[in-house]
Amino acid sequence: MHVIATAGHVDHGKSTLVRALTGMEPDRWAEERRRGMTIDLGFAWTTLRSGERIAFVDVPGHERFITNMLAGVGPCPAVMFVVAADAGWQAQSAEHLAALDALGVRHGLAVITRSDLADPEPAREQVRRRLRGTGLAGIDTVAVSGRTRRGLGDLEAALARLAAALPPSGTEAAVRLWIDRIFTVKGAGTVVTGTLTGGTLRVGDELDAGPRRVRIRGLQTLGEQAEQVRATARVAVNLRGADRGDLSRGMALVTPGAWLPAQVIDVRLDAGMNHRGDAVLHIGSAAVPVRLRFLGADTARLTLGRALPLRTGDRGLLRDPGRREIVAGLRVLDVRPPALRRRGAAAARAAALAAVDLPDSAALLRWHGLLTGGELTAMGCPPAGRPVTGDWYADPEHWSSLARRLADHVSRRPALDPGITVEAAAQLLGLPDRRLAEALVTPPLAVESGRILPAGRSLPPAIAAAVAELAGDLAEHPFSAPTAERLDELGLTGRTLAAALRSGALTSVGKNIVLLPDALDEAARRLARLPSPFTVSQARLALDTSRRVALPLLECLDARGVTRRTGDGLRVCRPPG
Numbered sequence: 001m002h003v004i005a006t007a008g009h010v011d012h013g014k015s016t017l018v019r020a021l022t023g024m025e026p027d028r029w030a031e032e033r034r035r036g037m038t039i040d041l042g043f044a045w046t047t048l049r050s051g052e053r054i055a056f057v058d059v060p061g062h063e064r065f066i067t068n069m070l071a072g073v074g075p076c077p078a079v080m081f082v083v084a085a086d087a088g089w090q091a092q093s094a095e096h097l098a099a100l101d102a103l104g105v106r107h108g109l110a111v112i113t114r115s116d117l118a119d120p121e122p123a124r125e126q127v128r129r130r131l132r133g134t135g136l137a138g139i140d141t142v143a144v145s146g147r148t149r150r151g152l153g154d155l156e157a158a159l160a161r162l163a164a165a166l167p168p169s170g171t172e173a174a175v176r177l178w179i180d181r182i183f184t185v186k187g188a189g190t191v192v193t194g195t196l197t198g199g200t201l202r203v204g205d206e207l208d209a210g211p212r213r214v215r216i217r218g219l220q221t222l223g224e225q226a227e228q229v230r231a232t233a234r235v236a237v238n239l240r241g242a243d244r245g246d247l248s249r250g251m252a253l254v255t256p257g258a259w260l261p262a263q264v265i266d267v268r269l270d271a272g273m274n275h276r277g278d279a280v281l282h283i284g285s286a287a288v289p290v291r292l293r294f295l296g297a298d299t300a301r302l303t304l305g306r307a308l309p310l311r312t313g314d315r316g317l318l319r320d321p322g323r324r325e326i327v328a329g330l331r332v333l334d335v336r337p338p339a340l341r342r343r344g345a346a347a348a349r350a351a352a353l354a355a356v357d358l359p360d361s362a363a364l365l366r367w368h369g370l371l372t373g374g375e376l377t378a379m380g381c382p383p384a385g386r387p388v389t390g391d392w393y394a395d396p397e398h399w400s401s402l403a404r405r406l407a408d409h410v411s412r413r414p415a416l417d418p419g420i421t422v423e424a425a426a427q428l429l430g431l432p433d434r435r436l437a438e439a440l441v442t443p444p445l446a447v448e449s450g451r452i453l454p455a456g457r458s459l460p461p462a463i464a465a466a467v468a469e470l471a472g473d474l475a476e477h478p479f480s481a482p483t484a485e486r487l488d489e490l491g492l493t494g495r496t497l498a499a500a501l502r503s504g505a506l507t508s509v510g511k512n513i514v515l516l517p518d519a520l521d522e523a524a525r526r527l528a529r530l531p532s533p534f535t536v537s538q539a540r541l542a543l544d545t546s547r548r549v550a551l552p553l554l555e556c557l558d559a560r561g562v563t564r565r566t567g568d569g570l571r572v573c574r575p576p577g
Contacts, residue, residue, distance in 0.1 A: 001045075001222070001233045002163040003195050004109075005057040007100060008082035009090035013113035015042065016146035017082060018056045021155070022046040043193070043234060045222045050160040055222060055234040056080070057195065075178045075195040075284050077166055077232060078107040080159075081127070081136070085143065086118035089126045095326065097130060099282075102270065102317035102329025106135040109142065109162050111155060116145035169231035174258035175199035175207065176309055177237070178284035182247045188218065190244050192253070193236045194285065199255065201235060202228040207253040214241040214253070250286035252309050259309035260378045262335035266353060267316075269298050275320060275327040283308065283316030290318070296350030300330075301337065310335045311380030312359050333359055334367060335379055360384075365395040370436065389439035402429050403440050410445055410452055419453030419502075448502060460499075466490040467505045474516055479523065479545035479553065481513045510552025523553060524562045524573070533570035 006014040019025060024044035042058035057076055079100055083093055100108070110127045112120040120143035131137045140158045144151030181193040205216045218238035219226045229235045237253065281290045281302060289305040314332040319325065333353055340346050356363045361381040365371060372391045373383040388394045394402075406425060413419070420428070426437040441447050446455035470482060470490055487493055492500060497514070500506045507517045526542045527534070534542075540550040554571065557563040563571045 001053045001055055002078065002166055003055045003057065003076050003232050003234055004078045004080050004159070004162070005076035006059055006082060007079050007096040009084070009087070009092040009096075012082050012084040012087060012090070012093075013146050014082045015058055017080075017111065017113055017144065018042070018044050018058050020144075020146040020149055020152060021054075022056065045234070048156050048160050048163075050156075050163075052160055052163040053222065054159055054163065057234070075180075075197055076105070077197065078162060079105050079109075079136070081108055081110045081139075082113055083110065083123050083127050084114045084117075085112050085120040085123045086114050088123050089130055094130070097134060097136070098326045099317060100136065101134040102315070102326060104135065104315040104329070104331075107162060107166055108136045108139045109155075109158050110136075110139055112141065112143040113146055115143040116148050116150060166232075170198045171200050171230040173198035173231070174255040175201060175253065176255075176259065176284075177201070177207075177235070177253040178286065179209075179247060179251050179253065180249055180285045182244055182249065184244050185238070188238050190239045190242055190247065191236055192239060192247060193234070194253075196229060196231045196233045196235050198231045200228055200230045201237065206256060208256050208259075209239075209242055209247060209253050210251055212242055212246060213256070214239045216240075250284070250288070252284060252286075254309045257374070258378055259311070260335050260375070261307035262310045263304045263307040264337060265302050265304070265310060265332055266295070266334040266337040266349070267300055267302055267330040267332055268353070269300055269318075269330050270328045275318070277320065277322070279318040279327060280321050281316055281318055281330075283310070283314060289321075292318075293346075295346050296354055299333070299350050299353045301340070301349075311378070312364070313380050331358070332380075334364070336368070336375075338367065361393070362395075365393060365398075368395075369398040370394050370432070389435045390433070392433060392436055392439075399440075402431075402436075403442065405429060406437075406440050406452070407445060410454060413453075419448070419451035421451055422447065425452055453502065462491065463496050463500055464505070466492050466496070467500050470506070470514075471516060474519075477544055478516060478519050479543045479549055481509075481515055481545070481549045484512060487514065509549075509556040513549055513552050515553075520553075520556065520560070520562075523557065527557070527563065528573045530573075532572040533566050534572075535570060539571070 006018065008014055022044040043055065044058065045053065045055040047053050081097070083089060110131070112123045112127070124141050124143065127141060131139065140161065142151060142155045142158045144155050175196070176198065177194040177196050179192045179194050183191055185191050201216060201219055203216050203219055207214055207216065216237055217240045219229050220236040221229045221233050276292070279290055279292060281288045281304060286308055288308065291303040293301040295301055310332050312332055312335065315329065316332070317329045318327050320327050340349060352367060359381060361376050361383050364376060364379060364381050371393055373387065373393060374391060376383045376393060383393045385393070388399060406429060409428065410420060422434050422437045426434045429437065431437055438447060441452055444455050445452055470492065473482060474480065487497065501508055504517055506514050507519065508514055509520070523543055527539055530538055530542055536547070536550060536554065539554060540547055543550060543553070554563060558565060561574055564574055565571055
């Protein structure tokens with residue numbers, strides 16, 4: 001299916017043309033039919049002779065209903081622009097064209113209606129001239145009469161060509177369905193309608209509608225029930241979990257977790273905008289008041305009256321609510337921009353935005369430093385390259401800067417300092433995940449017992465001398481662990497002993513039991529020569545040590561898997577490997 005919006009001045013025959021093409025009445029309200037003009041959005045559909053199914057969103061042409069018109073056109077990928085042969089180009093023709101150009105609509109068809117009442121060629125030339133310099137320049141033009149049906153065959157052929165030229169929709173993309181109508185069906189409950197431009201809806205799917213989680217109870221497209229609907233399509237969604245009063249036009253049904261609700265955004269504006277007051281942002285079917293802060297000649301920060309699910313690259317427009325005119329089109333650059341707290345931050349931000357046309361994941365990482373792959377995707381730029389840890393991606397320059405800061409902080413700590421914990425390092429660097437701090441630890445740093453310190457840091461001379469003297473004590477009896485008094489005599493207590501243990505010059509096998517670092521390997525060799533199983537006393541004799549040392553030493557070997565208790569107070573050595 002392809003969805004096409006109508007556009008054009010009031011009373012130029014848009015609804016008559018849609019009726020002639022589809023045989024359906026697009027004007028839904030008696031008031032519309034009585035006044036002969038479209039007030040709200042109308043919908044109708046048909047199947048062309050080519051087999052293409054076309055759904056029309058018939059929008060109002062009167063300037064008082066421009067908000068309704070924008071709600072219908074906003075999500076549509078193509079437009080059928082209507083100008084009456086007997087009236088020519090009019091004020092709302094110009095406003096509708098300005099809106100379409102600002103919204104980035106690049107696919108369309110110009111239709112000269114009421115060609116039975118006047119020569120269509122002057123109006124056709126007007127349209128061609130007005131479209132020059134816009135995204136719709138060069139589109140097909142067709143002259144028709146909705147009343148006499150003359151030219152409808154040519155119009156169908158042109159619609160088939162337009163449909164064939166439309167880019168394919170991403171049916172696997174995350175869903176964002178802008179709501180343009182809400183009503184209640186007796187026996188079914190709340191129903192919303194919209195234009196599905198990406199993704200697939202399925203009965204039973206859960207979606208987010210603002211802060212509310214809803215479930216799809218039923219689907220209908222082009223008057224037919226469906227178990228699933230793929231983009232692009234006009235769709236009615238029967239929802240469970242929301243009443244009519246909970247929803248409103250301009251809200252969106254979105255895939256949970258796939259979108260970031262944005263209330264402050266950075267945008268690029270059309271050149272030449274000089275509006276400085278408040279404005280209304282139109283995007284999708286939403287119309288939200290915004291506060292503008294200009295950053296550069298064509299960039300601004302918008303603070304929205306309410307959060308919207310937006311992504312980098314989204315197009316919208318700003319209207320002046322006082323003068324009721326479009327003041328600029330815009331393109332979203334960042335949906336989670338950094339705060340501007342320091343002097344000169346706005347100018348620096350403007351320069352950063354000016355350096356790119358449309359941001360990619362690398363640009364977003366330059367601006368933010370660190371983002372998860374999920375955040376990048378939700379912001380509209382799936383990650384490239386490899387994460388630094390887990391799902392975290394980093395700007396290379398920012399990552400190098402963090403590594404330098406960490407190394408500098410650790411290197412400036414005193415020689416006997418036990419290092420900084422991983423959690424403290426994450427806090428010091430303002431990291432949102434301790435895994436990032438661990439990933440920053442590369443030579444000459446190392447993580448030991450949850451602390452970050454210089455790898456292979458040499459001991460101060462006094463401690464090194466004390467360790468050397470202790471090594472002499474243990475040369476002939478490597479398992480005769482020194483007493484507390486001997487350690488105190490050597491000056492190996494408190495921070496000095498901790499430094500020797502951290503450096504690997506000594507090893508601890510239990511509380512107050514200190515040996516040389518190769519003692520455990522030597523113990524394993526000696527015990528392996530004992531007949532199995534063996535007792536603690538047999539192990540003590542083989543190691544030539546006291547029970548005070550033998551028990552914690554055996555428990556340490558148990559923990560390493562070198563020895564194993566058999567359950568009767570005996571032990572065996574596990575075979576190597």
